[in-house]
Amino acid sequence: MKFVDQAKIYLSSGHGGSGCVSFRREKYIPRGGPDGGDGGRGGEVILEALSQKETLLRFHLNQHFKAGNGRPGQGRRKSGQAGADVRLAVPPGTVIFDDDTGDELADLAEPGAVYVAAKGGRGGLGNANFASGGHRTPRYAQPGEEGQSLRVRLELRLLADAGLVGYPNVGKSTLIARVSAARPKIADYPFTTLVPNLGVVAVEDDNYDGPSFVLADLPGLIDGAARGAGLGHRFLKHLTRCAVLVHVLDPLRLNLERPDQDWLKIKKELKAFDPALAQKPQLIALSKMDLAEGEAALAALKKARPRTKIIPFSSVTGQGLTALKLSIWEYIRKNREPAQAAKSRPESEE
Numbered sequence: 001m002k003f004v005d006q007a008k009i010y011l012s013s014g015h016g017g018s019g020c021v022s023f024r025r026e027k028y029i030p031r032g033g034p035d036g037g038d039g040g041r042g043g044e045v046i047l048e049a050l051s052q053k054e055t056l057l058r059f060h061l062n063q064h065f066k067a068g069n070g071r072p073g074q075g076r077r078k079s080g081q082a083g084a085d086v087r088l089a090v091p092p093g094t095v096i097f098d099d100d101t102g103d104e105l106a107d108l109a110e111p112g113a114v115y116v117a118a119k120g121g122r123g124g125l126g127n128a129n130f131a132s133g134g135h136r137t138p139r140y141a142q143p144g145e146e147g148q149s150l151r152v153r154l155e156l157r158l159l160a161d162a163g164l165v166g167y168p169n170v171g172k173s174t175l176i177a178r179v180s181a182a183r184p185k186i187a188d189y190p191f192t193t194l195v196p197n198l199g200v201v202a203v204e205d206d207n208y209d210g211p212s213f214v215l216a217d218l219p220g221l222i223d224g225a226a227r228g229a230g231l232g233h234r235f236l237k238h239l240t241r242c243a244v245l246v247h248v249l250d251p252l253r254l255n256l257e258r259p260d261q262d263w264l265k266i267k268k269e270l271k272a273f274d275p276a277l278a279q280k281p282q283l284i285a286l287s288k289m290d291l292a293e294g295e296a297a298l299a300a301l302k303k304a305r306p307r308t309k310i311i312p313f314s315s316v317t318g319q320g321l322t323a324l325k326l327s328i329w330e331y332i333r334k335n336r337e338p339a340q341a342a343k344s345r346p347e348s349e350e
Contacts, residue, residue, distance in 0.1 A: 003195035005156040005235070007059035008099055012066040014042030014083030016121035016144025019129075022075035023137070034137060035077050036127040039144045042120030043067030043083030049108035053091040056154055067118070070144055073126045083120055093159045093241065099151040109159065109241075117152060121145035155237060158196055160216035161332045163242040165266055168220030170250035171287035173197065174315040176217040179325060184217060195219070196235050203329045205322065213332050216242065221269055236273045243335035244281045244328060245270070251288055251297030259300040281331045283309045285324055290314040 017039025024032025045067050068083035096105045096115060106115035124142030131138055164172040173184040180199025197217040204210045218235050239245060247263050255261055263284060271278035284305070286298055289312045298312050311327055313320030 004055050004057045004060055005158075005196075005238070007056045007154045008063065008151060009059050009154065010064045010149070010151050011045045011118045012064075012149045013044050013118035013120045013147035014067040014069040015147050016040070016042045016123040017070035017072040017080035017083075018143050019124035019126035019141030020073035020075060020078075020080075021127045021139055021141045024076070034127040034131050035075055036141050037073030037075070037078040037080065038126050038129070039073045039123030039142075040070030040080035040082040041123050042070045042144070042147045043085045044116050044120045045118040046085055046087045047090055047094075047096065047106070047108065047115045047117050048087055049092040049094060049111055049113045050089040051092055051111040053089050055091065056094070056156055059088075059154060067120060067147070069147075070120070070123050072144075073123070073141070077126070077128055080123060082123075085120075090154065091156055093157045095155045095157060097153040097155065099153040105152065118148040118150060121147045157240055158198060158216055158238040159214065160198060160238065160242050161213040162244045162246055162328045163216045163218060163239045164246050164248055165218060165221060165239070165270070166248035167250070167253065167262060167266070170220070170248045170253065171315060172217045172220070172248050175248065175285075175287065175313070176215055178315040178318070179321060180215060182217070196238050201325060201328075203325055211329060211333075213329060215328070221266055236270070236277070239270075239277055239280075240274065242280065244283065244331035245277070246324075246328060247282060247284050249284060249286050249297075249301070251286060251291060251293040254297045254300065256296060256300045258304070259297060260304045263305075281335075283311065283327060283331070286310060286312045288314060288316075289319050290316045 019039050020036035022036040024035045026032060045065055065086050065088060067086045070083045071080035073080045090108060092109065092111045094108045098105055108115060122145045124144045127138045127141045166172055173186045176182050176197060176199045177184060179201045182197050182199030184197040199215050200212055201215050202210060202212045216238060218238060247266055249262055253262060267278060286301060288294060301310050311320055311324045313324050
């Protein structure tokens with residue numbers, strides 16, 4: 001399935017039906033009075049997050065959605081039928097923006113979250129509603145209200161607990177393939193990863209009944225990514241929900257005189273794209289420790305960054321993978337606990 005994480009769509013809700021002007025006409029009832037019914041409401045356009053959806057591809061194929069109009073009222077106080085609603089299923093994590101103003105309208109982060117994007121027009125009142133002691137035969141009714149029309153922009157932000165960032169070919173895809181069931185394309189040329197990949201990682205080896213987290217592998221970044229260079233900049237928004245960012249460094253790329261240079265460049269790109277990303281917890285993972293250059297690169301990194309947590313690992317031999325998973329889980333657990341405590345806190349304590 002093609003991965004599509006943004007789309008623009010046009011939404012129109014239904015118009016309300018007009019109220020009816022009618023009078024009761026029956027034998028032996030010469031003055032039946034007004035009995036015009038109300039018009040039906042217009043249909044609404046509703047967006048709902050469903051876990052079965054993984055991409056916004058359908059909104060590239062069909063961009064216009066219109067709900068049904070309400071039917072007019074009828075005599076004998078019969079209300080018109082409401083217009084048919086349109087329900088659009090989107091992946092969890094979809095953020096909805098007003099495309100004209102840029103304002104965020106809703107964030108459907110959880111499965112089952114619902115947002116009414118365009119409300120239907122209210123149906124008009126029939127003349128039966130306007131009868132009174134001083135005016136027994138009203139000959140007017142309300143027209144139905146018009147529906148809403150708007151253009152919205154959908155952005156999918158993956159629901160990942162941790163994100164792998166780094167330059168192309170540093171070993172991110174190999175890592176996620178080793179620690180999860182994800183099977184990204186792996187090759188020895190830049191930009192093998194063209195779209196984000198998600199994998200569920202068991203903290204305890206081969207124990208999927210125990211704690212686990214979702215790990216995201218993003219396309220590699222290059223210098224100037226925040227300004228649009230390369231591929232990774234387009235997918236940086238998927239890091240906004242991550243509890244921790246894992247910088248994957250390749251010992252073959254490192255300059256032993258300035259071993260933290262790649263890390264600092266990636267941090268600079270993250271900050272240029274969104275300052276909030278640079279404030280997230282971050283750790284360094286040094287890959288390919290099965291190579292001869294690994295130990296020298298690790299020693300140089302520790303010397304340059306003595307206070308930064310550095311975890312060496314090898315996706316080939318499995319060295320350090322358990323320590324890496326435990327470190328990532330520790331960051332995630334600390335981030336989850338305050339959120340869970342806030343949800344379970346009684347209203348009287350807020």
